[in-house]
Amino acid sequence: xxxxxxxxxxxxxxxxxxxxxxxxxxxxxxxxxxxxxxxxxxxxxxxxxxxxxxxxxxxxxxxxxxxxxxxxxxxxxxxxxxxxxxxxxxxxxxxxx
Numbered sequence: 201x202x203x204x205x206x207x208x209x210x211x212x213x214x215x216x217x218x219x220x221x222x223x224x225x226x227x228x229x230x231x232x233x234x235x236x237x238x239x240x241x242x243x244x245x246x247x248x249x250x251x252x253x254x255x256x257x258x259x260x261x262x263x264x265x266x267x268x269x270x271x272x273x274x275x276x277x278x279x280x281x282x283x284x285x286x287x288x289x290x291x292x293x294x295x296x297x
Contacts (some may be wrong), residue, residue: 237264264277
């Protein structure tokens with residue numbers, strides 16, 4: 201069994217805050233891609249709904265993901281994005297089978 205952890209994190213942003221959210225996400229991506237254990241970290245924007253974003257992440261291990269969850273840049277981004285969302289983010293983790 202692979203130790204790689206995959207994460208899908210979906211965000212629904214209030215339409216009037218899309219550009220602000222994009223800026224927060226861009227800063228988060230820049231810092232996260234430099235983290236040890238980050239294999240891939242990309243953001244998708246739905247073609248049918250520009251206020252819908254999904255992070256697609258790959259982490260080398262659960263430990264790497266846990267370190268990311270405690271990283272100052274993630275905590276700051278979560279704090280800044282919270283009031284811009286329509287609903288709470290949907291974050292799911294997966295392993296390859």
